[in-house]
Amino acid sequence: MRRITFTIPRSAPALLVAAAIGCGREPPQGEATRTAAEQNLVSSFTCAPTFNRFAGPPPAGFLPFTPFDSLRSTTKLGRVDNPVFPINFVTGTAALRADLTTYIADSNAAIQLGKAFFWDMQVGSDNKVACATCHFQAGQDTRTRNQINPGGNGSFDAMLSPNYPLAAADFPFVDPLLARDVDNVTGSQGVRATTFVSISSKGVETTTPRVDPVFGTMRQVTGVNAPSTINTVYNHRNFFNGRAQNEFNGVDPFGNRNPSAHIWYDAGSAGVSPISVTITNASAASQAVGPPLNPVEMSAAGRTFPELARKMLLVKPLGLQKVDAKDSVLGLLADTKAGKGLKTTYAAMIQKAFKPAFVSSSKTVTVDNKSYTLTQANFSFFWGMAIMIYEATLIADNSPMDQYALSRTFDAAGAGYVVSEDVSVLNPVVNRMAAEGVTITTDDILYGLELFEKPLPLPGQIGIPPSARLISSPTTMATTASP
Numbered sequence: 001m002r003r004i005t006f007t008i009p010r011s012a013p014a015l016l017v018a019a020a021i022g023c024g025r026e027p028p029q030g031e032a033t034r035t036a037a038e039q040n041l042v043s044s045f046t047c048a049p050t051f052n053r054f055a056g057p058p059p060a061g062f063l064p065f066t067p068f069d070s071l072r073s074t075t076k077l078g079r080v081d082n083p084v085f086p087i088n089f090v091t092g093t094a095a096l097r098a099d100l101t102t103y104i105a106d107s108n109a110a111i112q113l114g115k116a117f118f119w120d121m122q123v124g125s126d127n128k129v130a131c132a133t134c135h136f137q138a139g140q141d142t143r144t145r146n147q148i149n150p151g152g153n154g155s156f157d158a159m160l161s162p163n164y165p166l167a168a169a170d171f172p173f174v175d176p177l178l179a180r181d182v183d184n185v186t187g188s189q190g191v192r193a194t195t196f197v198s199i200s201s202k203g204v205e206t207t208t209p210r211v212d213p214v215f216g217t218m219r220q221v222t223g224v225n226a227p228s229t230i231n232t233v234y235n236h237r238n239f240f241n242g243r244a245q246n247e248f249n250g251v252d253p254f255g256n257r258n259p260s261a262h263i264w265y266d267a268g269s270a271g272v273s274p275i276s277v278t279i280t281n282a283s284a285a286s287q288a289v290g291p292p293l294n295p296v297e298m299s300a301a302g303r304t305f306p307e308l309a310r311k312m313l314l315v316k317p318l319g320l321q322k323v324d325a326k327d328s329v330l331g332l333l334a335d336t337k338a339g340k341g342l343k344t345t346y347a348a349m350i351q352k353a354f355k356p357a358f359v360s361s362s363k364t365v366t367v368d369n370k371s372y373t374l375t376q377a378n379f380s381f382f383w384g385m386a387i388m389i390y391e392a393t394l395i396a397d398n399s400p401m402d403q404y405a406l407s408r409t410f411d412a413a414g415a416g417y418v419v420s421e422d423v424s425v426l427n428p429v430v431n432r433m434a435a436e437g438v439t440i441t442t443d444d445i446l447y448g449l450e451l452f453e454k455p456l457p458l459p460g461q462i463g464i465p466p467s468a469r470l471i472s473s474p475t476t477m478a479t480t481a482s483p
């Protein structure tokens, strides 16, 4: 382990004179003759000799140094609280956010329920599409076949048809040098177009097929690609255009913009009443209630949440899938005898996770002129809350960059410069990149970090912040050409 320690006196003007100049892209060699096969080649970035890492106090007139920090940080200054499980200042441990305890009886049961919902293929009207189908790998979608949406012009352009197998040479879609101008979008494959009919008393969903004008009888593809579900619980709003609102209304993604959204509450002898809820900092819950009824992503057109509930409360949780007995969340519930699913029901899981007034009642509720149990009527609420609480456990906080951030110490005087650091924790990144054919050094990574951390001049002032640590230069940073 190489630990370098350096200290820079606060008043070291000589060290502050070198102006930092950014890195520029080298003239791309042979770009004019670039072929599709060459697009995966590496292009170089060269840092000017005076581009140095910031390691001193910000000079007068500059905004304070804002250090990059890990989500695992426990220091009061650097910590960004998990919005669902913030650290309690008194006990020092993470606990469910106070306002959520109004609804949640057992947060571990809610995590289990959310994970089962997220991974269950039976949620798809075709019993094939789960949230995880599109968010499978590190929360993202890495499938390559039938992932094309025809974009604004409605035509598949050069990529011939639905079911097209994407190849690296198809990227970038727009490239003047290759005389390529394709307005297709790499999306995420969902369900075939169908219309909802009914759920049988055994939980069998019946739908009628439709021929989609674009995708025909093939699976439809969304107009954008699935981003990661890791760390999304931190997003103020979710979705690329932010339409999953910060406040969850218990029913749909639109928060307070839907004033008629309501859930149901059993007030004992007073009966069941509709109540409106506004749960703030819950965009992950607002997001989660979108896909299950979306006729491209998961659903037959016209299915409702109470009907989806009717199905899910009748079927065995994860009943079409093997559940690993060693799974950290669901392992103990795995039905290892039957080989598939969980040895419990969604009704039991909901009952354990949520407070009884939202779950059980002797009265029924009328929705869309149909009679439902309280559990069925509140299913969208359970769905959004449980998935948000599960997603609150999907936090990336142990990467080499996290370990590096956690290894740093800063000057005690609070000027905000790094006193010690352990750069050896970045070696796995260097080695992994080398295995991919990309040459990069730990210093390159730290220069990249510098671009984010370097103190900025106050608004209205011109100037480039000085840098304090001199390095041997120039440095070449290699990076793959982005698609």
Ligand code: HEC
Pocket (backbone or CB within 6 Å): 118, 129, 130, 131, 132, 133, 134, 135, 187, 188, 189, 190, 191, 222, 223, 224, 225, 226, 227, 228, 229, 232, 235, 237, 238, 239, 240, 241, 284, 287, 288, 289, 291, 292, 296, 297, 298, 387
């Ligand atoms: C058919 C594929 C598909 C399925 C199934 C699917 N998603 Fe997504 N997901 C997407 C796409 C595409 C986007 C981006 C949509 C947008 O921003 O408009 C997305 C966006 C998201 C986001 C927002 C992330 C961000 O950074 O804004 C979250 C969180 C998410 N999905 C979770 C879920 C959950 C939970 C489910 C199940 C209820 C689900 N997804 C089902 C494809 C899918």
